Amino acid sequence: MTAPSLEIRELTKSFGRFTAVDGLSLKVEGNKCVGFLGPNGAGKTTTLKVLTDMIFPTRGECFLNGRSVQQDRKRALDAAGVLIESPEIYPSLTPFQALEMVADLRGVDAAERRVRIPEALSEVKMAEWADKKVGKFSKGMKQRINIAAALVSDPEILVLDEPATGLDPRGMVEVRDIVRGLKRRNRLILMSSHILPEVTDVCDEVALINRGKLLFYDTLDNITARFSHGMVSVDVSFAGPVSDADLSGRVQPIANIAGVERLDPRRLRLSLKGGLPEQSQVLRALAGLDLGLVGFQESKSALEEVYLSQIERGD
Amino acid sequence: MAGATADATARAPERSEPRTSPGSTTQVLRLARYQLRDYLFSRRFILMLAIVAVLGAILTAVIGYFRPASLIGSSDLFYGGVWAGGVTIVIVFAGVIFGGDAIAGEFQNKTGYFLMGLPVRRTTVYAGKYLAALAASLVAVLAFAVIVVGNDAYYFGGGAFSLAFFESFVLAIVYLLALLGATFLFSSLFKTSTYAVLVVAILFIFGFSLLEDLVAGLAKVEPWFILSYASPVIGYPFDATIPAHVVMTHVGRVSGMGPTITTYNPTYPEGIVIMLGYFLFTAILGLLIFQREEFS
Numbered sequence: 022m023t024a025p026s027l028e029i030r031e032l033t034k035s036f037g038r039f040t041a042v043d044g045l046s047l048k049v050e051g052n053k054c055v056g057f058l059g060p061n062g063a064g065k066t067t068t069l070k071v072l073t074d075m076i077f078p079t080r081g082e083c084f085l086n087g088r089s090v091q092q093d094r095k096r097a098l099d100a101a102g103v104l105i106e107s108p109e110i111y112p113s114l115t116p117f118q119a120l121e122m123v124a125d126l127r128g129v130d131a132a133e134r135r136v137r138i139p140e141a142l143s144e145v146k147m148a149e150w151a152d153k154k155v156g157k158f159s160k161g162m163k164q165r166i167n168i169a170a171a172l173v174s175d176p177e178i179l180v181l182d183e184p185a186t187g188l189d190p191r192g193m194v195e196v197r198d199i200v201r202g203l204k205r206r207n208r209l210i211l212m213s214s215h216i217l218p219e220v221t222d223v224c225d226e227v228a229l230i231n232r233g234k235l236l237f238y239d240t241l242d243n244i245t246a247r248f249s250h251g252m253v254s255v256d257v258s259f260a261g262p263v264s265d266a267d268l269s270g271r272v273q274p275i276a277n278i279a280g281v282e283r284l285d286p287r288r289l290r291l292s293l294k295g296g297l298p299e300q301s302q303v304l305r306a307l308a309g310l311d312l313g314l315v316g317f318q319e320s321k322s323a324l325e326e327v328y329l330s331q332i333e334r335g336d
Numbered sequence: 337m338a339g340a341t342a343d344a345t346a347r348a349p350e351r352s353e354p355r356t357s358p359g360s361t362t363q364v365l366r367l368a369r370y371q372l373r374d375y376l377f378s379r380r381f382i383l384m385l386a387i388v389a390v391l392g393a394i395l396t397a398v399i400g401y402f403r404p405a406s407l408i409g410s411s412d413l414f415y416g417g418v419w420a421g422g423v424t425i426v427i428v429f430a431g432v433i434f435g436g437d438a439i440a441g442e443f444q445n446k447t448g449y450f451l452m453g454l455p456v457r458r459t460t461v462y463a464g465k466y467l468a469a470l471a472a473s474l475v476a477v478l479a480f481a482v483i484v485v486g487n488d489a490y491y492f493g494g495g496a497f498s499l500a501f502f503e504s505f506v507l508a509i510v511y512l513l514a515l516l517g518a519t520f521l522f523s524s525l526f527k528t529s530t531y532a533v534l535v536v537a538i539l540f541i542f543g544f545s546l547l548e549d550l551v552a553g554l555a556k557v558e559p560w561f562i563l564s565y566a567s568p569v570i571g572y573p574f575d576a577t578i579p580a581h582v583v584m585t586h587v588g589r590v591s592g593m594g595p596t597i598t599t600y601n602p603t604y605p606e607g608i609v610i611m612l613g614y615f616l617f618t619a620i621l622g623l624l625i626f627q628r629e630e631f632s
Contacts (some may be wrong), residue, residue, distance in 0.1 A: 036632070067632075075452050075631035086354070095455045099356050103453030106631075109446040113377040114370075119450075122370040126454050128357045170450065174355060 025086060025100065025177040025209040026050040027072065032081035034067050034233075041067040043233035044081075049226070052207040054200055055238075056220035056227045060332055064233040065213040066106065069182050072211075073103045085178055099127075101178040102171035107164055107186050112156030116147055116166045119155060120173045127174040141169040144199055160187040168199065179203060181212040185219065197223050217325045227324065229331060236331050245323040248330065252279065253300065254320040255291045260313030262286035267312060275306045290320055357455040367456070367464030368471065375434060375472040384433050384476045388426055392483035395422060399487065411492045412574040415501055419484045420571030423508045424564075426480045427515055430473035432537045435519030438465050439626060440532035448631055462626050466520055466619075473512055481505065500573040507570045507608070514563055514611040515540065517618035524625045540564075558582075558600045563614045565600070569607030578604060 027049050034042040042064040049055050059065045070076045072083045074094040083090040088097040110119045120138045129137060142148045145165035155163065164187045171179060184200075185193040193216070200223045203210055214220050220227060221241065228238040237244065263272070263286065272289065273281050277299040280292035293303055307314050357363065375381050395418055399407055407417045439462070442448030451461055519536045526532040544564040551559040559565045572578050579601040588594015602610065 070631065073453055075449070077628075077630060095357065095360070095457050095460075098453070098455035100354060105453060106446065106449050108449030108453070110450055111370075111374040111447055113374050118370070118373070122367075123454060125366050125370075126357065126363055126456055128355055167450070171453070177354065 023086075024051045026084070027086075027101075027178055027180075027209065027211060028084040029068060029072060030082050030084070032068065032071060032083065033079045034064075034071055034076065035079045041233055042071070045230065045233065045235050046081075047228055047235060047238055049209060049211065049228075052204070052209060053225040054204050054210040054212060054223055056224035057211055057213040057230070058217070058220060058227055058328060059213075059230040061215075063230050065230060066182055067233075068230070069105055069180055069211070069213060073098065073101070073105060073180055075105060100176060101180055102174065102176035103180045104167050104171045104184055105180070105182045107160070108167055110155045110163060110166055110170075112154065114155055115152050116142060116155060116169070117151040119166060120170055123170045124173050129174050137173050137175065141173040144172060144202070145169045146195060161189055161192055164188055165192065168196065172199070172203075175206075177208060179208055179210045179212075181210065183213055183215065185214070185216060193219065217328060221324050229328065231332055241324065244327055248323075248327040251294060251296075253293050253296075253323070254326065255293055255300065255303075256284065256288060256316070256318055256320040257291060257307060257314065258288045258316035260287075260315050263289065263312060267310070271310050271312075272307070275303055277303055288316075360457055360460050363456050363460045364463045364467065367451075367460060368467035371465055371468030372471050375468055376475075380433050381472060381475075384430060384472070385479060387429050387433075388476050388479045388483070391422055391425060392480060396483065396487055408491050411488060411498070412500065412576070414488055414491065415484070415504065416571045416574035418487065419481070419501070420504060420568075420574065422484065423477060423480055424511065424567045424570060426476055427473065427508065427512045428540045430476045430512065431515040431519040431540060432533060434469035434472050435516045435523060436533035436536040437523060437529035438469055438520055439523040439622075439629075440526040441523075441529045443527040443629070443631065444529045452631055458627050459623055462520070462524075462623050466516065469516055469520070470512065473516065474509070477508060477512065503573040504570055507573070507611075510608065510611045510615075511563075511567055511570060514566075514614035514618070517615045517622065518563060521618040521622035521625070524622045524629065527629075552598060552600050556598050560602070560606065560610055563610065566602050566607040566610035566614075569602055569604055569611075572604055572607075 027047075029045055029047045032042050032045045033040065045064070045068060057065055057069070067076070071078050071081075072085075072090060074090045074097075078091065082092075085097040086100040088100075090097040110116075114122070117138060120141060121134060124134045124137060139148060139151070142151050145168050147162065147165050147169065150158070150162065155166065158166070164184070168181075168184055171181065181200075185196045188196060197219060200210060200212065204223070204225075212220075212224065224241065226238065226240050227244055229236045239247070263283075268281060268283070268289070272278070272291075277294045278291050279294050282290040282292075284290055291303070293300055304317050307317070358366070399418070407414050437444075442451065442461075452458075519540070522536050522539070523532045526535070544562050548559045548562045548565050551557050551562070568579075581601055581603055583599040583601065585597045585599065586594060587597055
């Protein structure tokens with residue numbers, strides 16, 4: 022099989038006078054997970070809806086594995102498992118029946134269905150509920166079935182719109198595990214999310230949009246290098262208060278510390294130059310000051326810093 | 337149940353070729369099958385059967401108690417009155433219950449997002465849902481037919497499966513096709529189930545009959561453009577003589593003087609053309625509207 026691909030070409034989507042997506046282009050190819058990020062109202066879901074033909078573009082076109090979604094939705098969506106807007110499932114169906122319907126319509130034969138449906142239900146930890154009617158399920162349980170529905174035909178491409186919505190913390194971790202598993206099975210995943218640690222954890226690349234425009238699309242490593250300018254922010258905490266004299270006379274002069282901000286009497290936020298070796302040196306130096314160092318951790322992830330700085334700039 | 341017995345630990349084999357979904361006709365039939373299953377296990381289906389049971393019980397009780405000669409005078413009179421009159425009511429309720437929110441509900445309940453992420457054409461979704469509603473409605477019509485045939489057997493000792501009954505049954509199905517087409521069209525105009533059901537119910541239970549009377553009585557125009565106008569043809573197979581197309585009744589005391597009431601009756605071919613025309617027109621228009629609907 023050739024590498025899976027998806028392309029959004031010059032996409033504009035307007036609702037009356039409001040332009041939700043403005044000339045957005047994005048081409049993703051290969052087996053990877055791409056985080057699709059942006060604040061509320063940035064146009065993420067609108068873009069994904071056009072990509073899956075739930076709404077129509079004002080201008081532009083989308084392609085899944087080279088097939089135009091707008092020209093031939095059936096053949097284009099053959100390649101993709103889709104989860105948009107936490108759909109509801111017919112309440113009188115059981116999870117097994119709902120997945121059977123999906124698999125049947127996707128052309129999964131009966132023998133394969135008998136394997137894939139229990140497999141998909143197990144993957145989302147819903148196997149024991151396979152025969153219960155969906156109508157009584159919680160939002161989180163329905164979302165698990167929706168994820169299973171996107172997986173059941175083992176598609177090459179997955180378009181997931183905030184898949185962790187409605188899930189409890191354990192469910193969120195499980196979604197990450199599922200996405201990691203899909204990456205191992207060589208799938209292309211486009212996943213919108215608000216949860217930056219989730220994106221950092223599972224995605225290889227990130228596309229950030231704001232106000233319907235693509236701000237950047239690159240690998241996580243490149244983005245961190247490009248936007249952080251070699252600086253990292255670290256929160257340190259001590260057993261007791263740190264005096265102003267110690268702060269200015271002993272902490273600030275440590276090599277590779279570019280700035281110090283007091284968060285409270287016991288906690289400081291340091292801006293550090295360099296990478297991990299420099300962080301290690303700073304940690305050793307702080308410990309050597311005998312100020313009662315008890316904590317040392319990055320205050321925000323690199324992606325979080327980039328996200329906030331870029332969105333603020335856009336606003 | 338397969339879900340409980342299949343081996344969940346078995347891993348599905350990796351595919352070497354991209355998967356392609358089946359043809360649209362196959363998908364329509366498959367979707368209809370699942371939709372029908374959803375209907376048959378839903379409360380609305382129980383409601384529909386309850387309506388048929390109540391209607392059948394009332395007709396059985398009234399006829400049994402009063403024994404009107406106009407109905408039990410002959411098997412044809414019985415079918416012309418009880419079957420032809422009752423089945424149109426069953427069809428209207430079936431249309432409202434199964435078709436009223438068929439499309440609107442996909443938007444309001446967000447079940448549409450589940451279907452529209454699949455590799456299916458919009459026409460497939462529309463046609464599949466239509467077929468399922470048709471099949472569920474047919475079950476209700478058949479249930480009513482059983483009640484009527486049972487009564488016929490009691491009063492006339494059988495003879496239920498006459499050619500006339502078969503002909504009338506086919507006409508009832510054509511009427512059902514048209515009425516469901518119209519309810520699907522109205523349903524596709526709305527994104528809220530309640531509005532859709534309400535509008536369909538008002539139109540088909542009261543609205544069209546009222547409009548028909550106004551058009552014919554006041555404007556003196558044949559209401560060929562109203563679907564309910566065609567429904568009397570369902571009873572024609574049992575009539576020895578088909579009613580005159582136009583009937584003018586003088587209501588003044590002196591012959592030839594005073595106001596005249598004009599009543600229109602569809603001719604046999606006209607009734608069939610109206611029903612088929614309604615089916616085609618509403619199906620095409622409904623499909624076109626659904627093709628342009630956005631799941632926004």
